[in-house]
Amino acid sequence: MTTLTNDGKKSLPHTHTPGNPAVWVFVLSEMSEFAFFFIVFLVVKLLHPELFSTGPAQLNTLAGLANTALLITSSWFVANAVKATKSGHREKTISWLALTIAAGLLYCAIKYLEYRWNVDHGITTRTNLFFSLYYYLAFNHLLHVLIGICVIGWALLQSWLGAYDAEDHEGLEGAATYWHMIDLVWILLFPLLYIVG
Amino acid sequence: MKYESQKVAKPYFIFALILFAGQVLFGLIMGMQYIDGDTLFPYIPFNVARMVHTNLLIVWLLFGFMGAAYYLIPEESETELFCPKLAIVMFWVFAAAGVATILGYLLVPYAELARLTGNVIWPTMGREFLEQPTITKLGIVVVALAFIFNIGMTVLKGRKTVINLILITGLIGLAVFFLFSFYNPINLALDKFFWWWVVHLWVEGVWELILGAILAFVLVKITGVDREYIEKWLYLIIALTLISGLVGMGHHYYWIGTPKYWLWLGSFFSALEPIPFFMMMLYAFSVVKKRRINPNNKIATTWALGTATMAFLGAGVWGFIHTLAPVNYYTHGTQITAAHGHLAFFGAYAMIVMTIISYAMPILRGREEGNPPEAQKVERIAFWLMCISMIGITLALTAAGVWQVSLQRLPETGATGFIDTQTQINPVYWIRLLLGLLFTAGLAAYLASFFISGRTESRSA
Amino acid sequence: MRHLTQNSLNRTWLILIGLTLLTTAIAESSALTTVSVTAITLIVIVKGRLIIREYMDMKSANPVLYWALIAYMVLFSTAMPLSFLFG
Ligand code: HEM
Numbered sequence: 001m002t003t004l005t006n007d008g009k010k011s012l013p014h015t016h017t018p019g020n021p022a023v024w025v026f027v028l029s030e031m032s033e034f035a036f037f038f039i040v041f042l043v044v045k046l047l048h049p050e051l052f053s054t055g056p057a058q059l060n061t062l063a064g065l066a067n068t069a070l071l072i073t074s075s076w077f078v079a080n081a082v083k084a085t086k087s088g089h090r091e092k093t094i095s096w097l098a099l100t101i102a103a104g105l106l107y108c109a110i111k112y113l114e115y116r117w118n119v120d121h122g123i124t125t126r127t128n129l130f131f132s133l134y135y136y137l138a139f140n141h142l143l144h145v146l147i148g149i150c151v152i153g154w155a156l157l158q159s160w161l162g163a164y165d166a167e168d169h170e171g172l173e174g175a176a177t178y179w180h181m182i183d184l185v186w187i188l189l190f191p192l193l194y195i196v197g
Numbered sequence: 198m199k200y201e202s203q204k205v206a207k208p209y210f211i212f213a214l215i216l217f218a219g220q221v222l223f224g225l226i227m228g229m230q231y232i233d234g235d236t237l238f239p240y241i242p243f244n245v246a247r248m249v250h251t252n253l254l255i256v257w258l259l260f261g262f263m264g265a266a267y268y269l270i271p272e273e274s275e276t277e278l279f280c281p282k283l284a285i286v287m288f289w290v291f292a293a294a295g296v297a298t299i300l301g302y303l304l305v306p307y308a309e310l311a312r313l314t315g316n317v318i319w320p321t322m323g324r325e326f327l328e329q330p331t332i333t334k335l336g337i338v339v340v341a342l343a344f345i346f347n348i349g350m351t352v353l354k355g356r357k358t359v360i361n362l363i364l365i366t367g368l369i370g371l372a373v374f375f376l377f378s379f380y381n382p383i384n385l386a387l388d389k390f391f392w393w394w395v396v397h398l399w400v401e402g403v404w405e406l407i408l409g410a411i412l413a414f415v416l417v418k419i420t421g422v423d424r425e426y427i428e429k430w431l432y433l434i435i436a437l438t439l440i441s442g443l444v445g446m447g448h449h450y451y452w453i454g455t456p457k458y459w460l461w462l463g464s465f466f467s468a469l470e471p472i473p474f475f476m477m478m479l480y481a482f483s484v485v486k487k488r489r490i491n492p493n494n495k496i497a498t499t500w501a502l503g504t505a506t507m508a509f510l511g512a513g514v515w516g517f518i519h520t521l522a523p524v525n526y527y528t529h530g531t532q533i534t535a536a537h538g539h540l541a542f543f544g545a546y547a548m549i550v551m552t553i554i555s556y557a558m559p560i561l562r563g564r565e566e567g568n569p570p571e572a573q574k575v576e577r578i579a580f581w582l583m584c585i586s587m588i589g590i591t592l593a594l595t596a597a598g599v600w601q602v603s604l605q606r607l608p609e610t611g612a613t614g615f616i617d618t619q620t621q622i623n624p625v626y627w628i629r630l631l632l633g634l635l636f637t638a639g640l641a642a643y644l645a646s647f648f649i650s651g652r653t654e655s656r657s658a
Numbered sequence: 659m660r661h662l663t664q665n666s667l668n669r670t671w672l673i674l675i676g677l678t679l680l681t682t683a684i685a686e687s688s689a690l691t692t693v694s695v696t697a698i699t700l701i702v703i704v705k706g707r708l709i710i711r712e713y714m715d716m717k718s719a720n721p722v723l724y725w726a727l728i729a730y731m732v733l734f735s736t737a738m739p740l741s742f743l744f745g
């Protein structure tokens with residue numbers, strides 16, 4: 001049995017992957033789940049092109065646009081939070097994370113308004129296959145935003161308790177990675193649902 | 198090995214692996230029957246093969262858990278096992294009862310088996326996973342009681358740690374919930390309701406405690422990380438498991454005639470169930486990263502991390518996929534369920550048993566330093582073969598499930614019937630069978646790795 | 659404005675918002691054509707790449723993960739024009 005001299009890390013020069021393996025298994029599983037939905041979406045589209053060419057125009061593009069802007073901005077907030085921690089500013093980290101959560105909540109509020117708008121315009125989960133898929137995908141994404149809010153909330157709490165410092169902030173990076181993943185998926189979803197179909 | 202009585206674990210582990218091989222053999226038979234229903238007709242009908250496949254699974258896992266408990270309880274409690282003889286006697290009782298039951302399944306028609314074993318007196322047979330004749334079930338209770346008595350007394354006289362207390366809580370829970378298999382109401386809704394008290398409260402409840410405890414034990418041993426750190430995580434995981442898992446049972450109550458509120462309760466709480474599995478993976482990686490020792494038994498670490506990861510994928514991800522009521526409405530009882538069942542059972546419970554075997558068996562065989570590198574290399578190949586092929590099987594079944602849902606469940610009118618659907622999906626079942634063969638190759642390599650002695654052994658000894 | 663754009667996070671934010679507006683403008687200005695759908699696809703890829711490199715800070719990360727993320731964005735965004743052409 002050999003005792004390690006350092007803490008067992010294999011550190012290659014100049015490579016740094018944010019987060020840790022567990023976070024990445026999680027993030028990649030989530031992306032696979034969305035990949036699966038994208039594939040279903042495309043297959044159904046090939047089978048029913050007419051629904052998909054008329055569908056997106058009936059949705060509220062403004063809501064989609066607003067949420068895209070919000071998510072991009074929230075990603076910017078999170079990136080700033082990580083940056084603040086890296087330079088040792090705990091207070092700033094907390095503010096950036098709080099802003100992220102606020103953006104996430106605003107996203108949910110817009111989703112709520114959008115769903116109400118849909119109902120007023122006669123769009124429901126059963127209107128046609130395009131809208132069923134739109135609801136499945138968008139609602140699933142909403143669920144992930146909710147999970148993301150909890151994850152960022154956790155990171156905020158940890159920051160507040162002083163768990164992270166300039167060197168050691170793996171948990172915060174993990175949370176940030178998760179949040180960016182939500183943003184990436186939305187960037188694909190926005191044109192898919194609201195514009196091209 | 199610190200305590201002589203830990204040796205009783207050895208026959209349990211060996212027999213578990215023999216039964217595992219049997220389970221996979223019957224899996225392959227069914228894999229063929231899915232393609233050609235007449236395979237092995239009339240000797241082994243599908244329903245019998247299925248029963249043997251799943252019952253062997255449960256029984257080998259129980260052997261594995263018992264072996265694990267006999268190994269780790271003395272070490273954790275820092276005292277010899279209360280009564281090693283009892284453990285050996287119970288091994289033979291359980292093994293004999295198990296073999297007799299499987300032979301019963303294979304040699305006589307099920308109805309005849311029910312008649313022979315007096316099922317009319319106390320009917321408990323005929324339900325999935327709980328097909329055992331009533332006398333076998335009674336035998337299981339006797340074995341479980343003797344087992345719990347034995348390790349309970351050991352813990353009582355020795356040191357109490359978080360790990361051994363959680364393990365024994367899990368094992369008592371296992372025995373207690375099994376008692377519901379004796380309750381078999383005529384009302385089908387009630388029957389199903391309580392059937393899940395065994396099946397769900399086992400795999401998504403008390404077995405997770407057993408899983409957590411065994412994993413924690415192995416991690417303490419192979420990383421040298423402070424117990425306090427590991428225990429903190431264990432508490433959190435167990436708390437989350439119980440909070441989410443107990444009410445999460447509602448995801449099995451959607452369509453069996455229970456009140457509507459289960460749709461909400463089940464969806465909400467079971468959606469939380471992946472969290473403890475995620476935490477388990479998070480902490481396994483973080484403990485290994487913090488490790489202070491680097492034992493020669495490297496493959497045990499691979500198994501430990503692999504278990505945490507595959508359990509998360511099988512239970513967490515594949516469980517979540519179909520757990521929300523609006524999704525489950527379409528996917529209930531399709532191949533998606535089978536996909537999840539395979540990855541979850543393999544990733545969580547089959548792999549945790551192989552983890553403890555990988556850690557403990559070399560020590561039980563007098564190789565305190567772990568198996569020789571040659572053997573570990575073969576075991577590593579086996580690890581990857583089994584993991585990759587099982588993920589492959591899962592993906593194939595998921596594809597089959599999606600296809601099935603789209604043909605048989607989604608169309609509001611003119612849906613394809615069950616058998617016609619299965620016929621159309623046939624190509625995917627070929628893929629599943631091939632991956633099953635790959636899995637079998639992995640299992641064969643795994644079993645072979647036990648017989649590799651290696652030249653370096655004599656040098657290091 | 660100058661100090662705002664010196665910081666790469668801020669600059670990235672401005673570009674991302676600009677690209678999002680551009681996507682919407684393309685979509686709202688006229689009926690979709692192969693050209694406009696292709697443009698939208700390219701914009702998605704650029705946006706994804708920016709987020710991955712600048713916000714997720716994957717520039718110096720494990721290359722397998724980095725390329726997996728990029729490939730994901732490329733794959734699913736190009737499915738869009740393809741399904742537009744052949745759908
Ligand atoms: C290691 C833990 C787990 C194991 C071994 C396991 C195993 C199984 C098995 C064998 C079945 C099929 C039961 C039957 O024959 O009807 C099943 C069903 C199911 N499991 Fe799990 N499971 C685990 C964890 C989870 C988790 C964490 C979730 C939720 C997040 C979940 C969600 C479900 C659902 C919704 C069903 C019902 C499928 C249907 O409607 O057909 N499972 N599970």
Ligand code: HEM
Nearest residue numbers: 221224225227228251534535538539542543547633634636
């Ligand atoms: C060689 C590989 C295997 C093959 C070809 C195979 C095949 C099958 C088949 C055909 C079924 C019946 C599904 C049905 O009723 O339609 C089944 C059920 C099952 N198998 Fe396997 N199996 C294999 C290995 C395993 C392994 C390694 C495990 C776990 C460690 C496992 C766990 C299960 C479980 C839990 C069920 C019941 C699932 C449910 O109720 O939904 N199998 N298997």
